[in-house]
Amino acid sequence: MISLESIRDAHDRIRPYIHRTPVLTNHTLNQRAGADLYFKCENFQKIGAFKARGGVNAVLQVAQNREGTAITTHSSGNHAQAVAYAARQVGMPAYIVMPRTAPQVKKDAVRDYGAEVIECEPTLEAREQGVRDVIAQTGAVLVHPFDDERVIAGQATAAKELIEDIGTDAPLDTILAPVGGGGLLSGTALIAHYLSPITRVVAGEPEGAADAVLSFRSGQVEKAPFVDTIADGLLTTLSDRTLSIIRQHVTDILTVSDPEIIAAMRLIWERMKIIVEPSCAVPLAVVLKHPDRFAGQKIGIILTGGNVDLGKLPF
Amino acid sequence: MISLESIRDAHDRIRPYIHRTPVLTNHTLNQRAGADLYFKCENFQKIGAFKARGGVNAVLQVAQNREGTAITTHSSGNHAQAVAYAARQVGMPAYIVMPRTAPQVKKDAVRDYGAEVIECEPTLEAREQGVRDVIAQTGAVLVHPFDDERVIAGQATAAKELIEDIGTDAPLDTILAPVGGGGLLSGTALIAHYLSPITRVVAGEPEGAADAVLSFRSGQVEKAPFVDTIADGLLTTLSDRTLSIIRQHVTDILTVSDPEIIAAMRLIWERMKIIVEPSCAVPLAVVLKHPDRFAGQKIGIILTGGNVDLGKLPF
Numbered sequence: 279m280i281s282l283e284s285i286r287d288a289h290d291r292i293r294p295y296i297h298r299t300p301v302l303t304n305h306t307l308n309q310r311a312g313a314d315l316y317f318k319c320e321n322f323q324k325i326g327a328f329k330a331r332g333g334v335n336a337v338l339q340v341a342q343n344r345e346g347t348a349i350t351t352h353s354s355g356n357h358a359q360a361v362a363y364a365a366r367q368v369g370m371p372a373y374i375v376m377p378r379t380a381p382q383v384k385k386d387a388v389r390d391y392g393a394e395v396i397e398c399e400p401t402l403e404a405r406e407q408g409v410r411d412v413i414a415q416t417g418a419v420l421v422h423p424f425d426d427e428r429v430i431a432g433q434a435t436a437a438k439e440l441i442e443d444i445g446t447d448a449p450l451d452t453i454l455a456p457v458g459g460g461g462l463l464s465g466t467a468l469i470a471h472y473l474s475p476i477t478r479v480v481a482g483e484p485e486g487a488a489d490a491v492l493s494f495r496s497g498q499v500e501k502a503p504f505v506d507t508i509a510d511g512l513l514t515t516l517s518d519r520t521l522s523i524i525r526q527h528v529t530d531i532l533t534v535s536d537p538e539i540i541a542a543m544r545l546i547w548e549r550m551k552i553i554v555e556p557s558c559a560v561p562l563a564v565v566l567k568h569p570d571r572f573a574g575q576k577i578g579i580i581l582t583g584g585n586v587d588l589g590k591l592p593f
Numbered sequence: 594m595i596s597l598e599s600i601r602d603a604h605d606r607i608r609p610y611i612h613r614t615p616v617l618t619n620h621t622l623n624q625r626a627g628a629d630l631y632f633k634c635e636n637f638q639k640i641g642a643f644k645a646r647g648g649v650n651a652v653l654q655v656a657q658n659r660e661g662t663a664i665t666t667h668s669s670g671n672h673a674q675a676v677a678y679a680a681r682q683v684g685m686p687a688y689i690v691m692p693r694t695a696p697q698v699k700k701d702a703v704r705d706y707g708a709e710v711i712e713c714e715p716t717l718e719a720r721e722q723g724v725r726d727v728i729a730q731t732g733a734v735l736v737h738p739f740d741d742e743r744v745i746a747g748q749a750t751a752a753k754e755l756i757e758d759i760g761t762d763a764p765l766d767t768i769l770a771p772v773g774g775g776g777l778l779s780g781t782a783l784i785a786h787y788l789s790p791i792t793r794v795v796a797g798e799p800e801g802a803a804d805a806v807l808s809f810r811s812g813q814v815e816k817a818p819f820v821d822t823i824a825d826g827l828l829t830t831l832s833d834r835t836l837s838i839i840r841q842h843v844t845d846i847l848t849v850s851d852p853e854i855i856a857a858m859r860l861i862w863e864r865m866k867i868i869v870e871p872s873c874a875v876p877l878a879v880v881l882k883h884p885d886r887f888a889g890q891k892i893g894i895i896l897t898g899g900n901v902d903l904g905k906l907p908f
Contacts, residue, residue, distance in 0.1 A: 300615065321866045544903065551636045551868040551899035584866035588859065588908050 280427050280434070280523075282472040285465070288431040289438060292334040295367050296324055299436075301443050306549045311565050312573040316450070318440040321554050321584030325359040325387075327511075328436050328582050329423075332461060333360030334367065335432030336421045341368040348373065348418035352398075352405035354380040355511055356583055357423040362393035364421075373418055375408035377401075381587060424461030425517035434465030440578050441473045450477045451575040454561035456582060457481040457490045457531060458512035460520030466580065467527035477578075478529040482560035484509040484539060491531040493521050508536050508592055511557035511583065534563040540592045542566060546581075553584045556592065595742050595749070595838075597787040600780070603650040603746040604753060610649045610682050611639050614751075616758050621864045626880050627888040631765070633755040636869050636899030640674040640702075643751050643897050644738075647776060648675030649682065650747030651736040656683040663688065663733035667713075667720035669695040670826055671898055672738040677708035679736075688733055690723035692716075696902060739776030740832035749780030755893050756789045765792045766890035769876035771897060772796040772805045772846060773827035775835030781895065782842035792893075793844040797875035799824040799854060806846040808836050823851050823907055826872035826898065849878040855907045857881060861896075868899045871907065 302317045320328035337349055349365045351357060352375035365372035372393035376385060377400035385395050398408040412418050422429065437453055444450055453470055457463040467479040483490050486507030492500035493516050505513055516524065524531075534542075543559035545566075546552060561579045565572045614634045622630055635643035652664055664680045666672060667690035680687035687708035691700060692715035700710050713723040727733050737744065752768055759765055768785055772778045782794040798805050801822030807815035808831050820828055831839065839846075849857075858874035860881075861867060876894045880887045 326866060547868055547903060551641060553862055553866040553868060588862060588906070591903070591906070593903050 280431050280468055284427070285431045285434045285438060285469055285472070288335045288428070289435045291338050292331055292432060292435065295334045295364070296330055297322060298439055299323055301440060302550060302552070304550050307545065307562070310545070312569055313565065314576045315565070316440065316444060316576070316578045317550070318436055318578060318580050319552065320436055321552060321558065321581050323583075325356065325363050326583055326585040327356035327360070328433060328462060328580065329356040329360035330363060331435050332429035332432035333357065333421060334364040336426055336428040337361065337364035337368060337370070339428055340419045340421070341370060346417055346419035348416045349421055350375065350409055350412040350416070350418035351421050351423065352376070352409050353423055354384065356585060358384065358388050359391060361421050362388045362391035366392045371416075373412040373416060375405050375412065377405065383587065424459035424514070425519055430461050430465045430468070430520070430523075432465070433462040434469040436462070436580055437466040437578070438469045438473065440580070441470065441477070444578065448576065449474045450578045452478045452480055452572065453578040453580070454480050454482060454564060455580040456509070456512055456557050456560040457483050457524075458557070459514035460490065460516040460524055462580065462582065463528065464520045464523035467523060471527045479527060480529050480564070481524070481531040482564040483531055483533050484512055484560060485533045485535050487513050488533050489515045490524070491533055494524060494528070494531045497525065509539055509557040509560055511555060512560065532564045532568065534560060534567055538563040538567055544593050553586060554581050555583050555586045558582045558584070595746050595783055599742070600746045600749045600753060600784055600787070603743070604750045606653050607646055607649045607747060607750065610679070611645055612637060613754055614638055616755060617865060617867070619865050622860065622877070625860070627884055628880065629891045630880070631755065631759060631891070631893045632865070633751055633893060633895050634867065635751055636867060636873065636896050638898070640671065640678050641898055641900040642671035642675070643748060643777060643895065644671040644675035645678060646750050647744035647747035648672065648736065649679040651741055651743040652676065652679035652683060652685070654743055655734045655736070656685060661732055661734035663731045664736055665690065665724055665727040665731070665733035666736050666738065667691070667724050668738055669699065671900060673699065673703050674706060676736050677703045677706035681707045686731075688727045688731060690720050690727065692720065698902065739774035739829070740834055745776050745780045745783070745835070745838075747780070748777045749784040751777070751895055752781040752893070753784045753788065755895070756785065756792070759893065763891065764789045765893045767793045767795055767887065768893040768895070769795050769797055769879060770895040771824070771827055771872050771875040772798050772839075773872070774829035775805065775831040775839055777895065777897065778843065779835045779838035782838060786842045794842060795844050795879070796839070796846040797879040798846055798848050799827055799875060800848045800850050802828050803848050804830045805839070806848055809839060809843070809846045812840065822854075824854055824872040824875055826870060827875065847879045847883065849875060849882055853878040853882055859908050868901060869896050870898050870901045873897045873899070
């Protein structure tokens with residue numbers, strides 16, 4: 279059980295190491311959506327994504343509780359950089375298991391934070407074996423990308439800041455976040471439940487990785503029928519832990535197609551003049567797809583990250 | 594003579610119609626530059642560029658002084674949108690003469706602000722003749738993109754906000770701005786002279802449109818030896834008016850090559866996660882090219898705009 283207290287503690291703990299990111303609004307996008315949109319810009323966060331929050335919260339506690347002398351995780355994405363960044367803040371070595379097929383720029387970014395990259399075959403089995411090997415050899419502590427209460431409490435602080443910035447006089451009707459493994463979504467749903475219970479939390483998911491919507495309906499962790507989407511940050515399935523929180527506190531999960539995601543991404547780039555990754559555009563795509571559900575509302579949107587390969591843009 | 598008072602008046606006049614844009618900092622870029630950089634983000638300004646400031650200041654005065662019942666200008670870039678936007682604020686018709694070769698997206702943007710686009714051949718003569726025709730037919734008042742004291746006073750308000758945000762305890766050592774026709778640069782130099790005389794103002798110019806640096810040295814308006822640069826907002830030459838202010842209050846003009854501009858632009862996109870147009874990356878390129886001149890300084894950089902064609906990126 280992740281309490282309000284533990285999220286507040288997480289926020290106090292990570293505050294020196296993260297940015298309090300701005301909340302931006304945009305006249306044109308409000309007109310398109312027929313709603314008042316408040317974008318929480320985690321693309322401006324340390325390492326370029328909200329993952330810094332959960333990673334720092336977990337790693338700081340590992341260090342403070344002397345649970346181990348090194349950190350490990352496996353990730354091909356933002357969590358790898360988050361853990362590398364966090365480990366450097368506490369001066370601990372970090373061993374990041376990454377598929378050898380991961381983009382060179384991502385491996386370089388992890389190394390730039392002083393972590394050691396251990397390459398493996400691009401399968402989940404190889405990645406998990408890689409982590410087990412690291413643990414056996416170094417005694418490192420695993421920081422899971424989402425199935426970890428400390429990580430979830432850290433991710434919750436993004437929506438906490440958003441709710442604080444909006445204030446209590448006219449609270450948000452809805453907060454939207456994308457869902458992959460569910461760390462951000464479950465943290466967002468919990469903190470909204472604690473601080474702004476009138477606010478609904480709705481998730482967006484790509485049609486090409488539509489596992490969470492199935493799990494949400496059936497009550498058990500399901501796999502996606504197929505995986506094929508540009509939103510490469512949202513490929514993971516939920517865990518029992520994140521599904522349980524999501525079933526309790528999330529109102530709905532809505533899916534969008536890749537063309538809808540790319541159109542929303544382009545709108546954010548062109549109109550807001552900020553760089554967001556495809557996964558990050560999923561909630562706006564949901565709002566634009568369902569004007570009937572969101573028109574006239576005051577809506578918070580977590581923009582999750584801005585790490586894109588500029589050489590491989592979808593437009 | 595553009596007085597401090599006239600810049601303050603301009604600021605009060607335009608405030609309801611423009612954004613007070615944020616000043617952003619970035620740890621990685623500071624490390625690269627060996628300096629403390631403060632980016633004034635006019636890419637987040639109305640119409641996506643600082644030009645909204647000068648356009649609004651001029652058009653509001655035309656309306657208030659009843660100088661005419663319509664507005665005209667010629668521009669293929671941000672000034673066209675700025676004048677169209679400003680005219681709409683005061684409910685006046687605007688006639689924007691644009692070369693027929695201008696990108697469709699730019700013509701559409703001007704029409705979206707309710708202005709009429711008059712297409713002409715892509716020569717300066719045809720553009721000026723187009724404006725004369727409009728004036729003859731409609732009695733519209735010309736708002737020149739830079740050779741106009743009201744426009745210069747408006748552009749000066751970007752640096753005014755930057756200087757105000759930095760405060761007086763530890764003022765900027767240098768402010769950098771790009772130079773095209775010199776409206777922004779002369780306004781920036783004037784307001785720095787008035788409010789922060791310890792601050793040097795330095796301009797950046799593309800090697801492929803290096804007229805201002807020649808004019809700065811010779812004391813008369815020169816043409817560029819050749820015009821070939823990605824920085825399409827900086828192609829214009831100075832006017833006697835802007836050259837005179839620049840010679841009096843600008844410390845130096847430094848040139849950078851297109852590869853240096855593109856590299857700086859990419860750094861801003863990748864590290865700051867914001868969208869800037871090539872012209873806008875010129876000052877950072879200057880700082881990175883001359884570490885000897887700028888290392889250890891506290892530097893303000895005007896990021897002028899973010900209107901790029903996402904289908905035609907240089908990387």
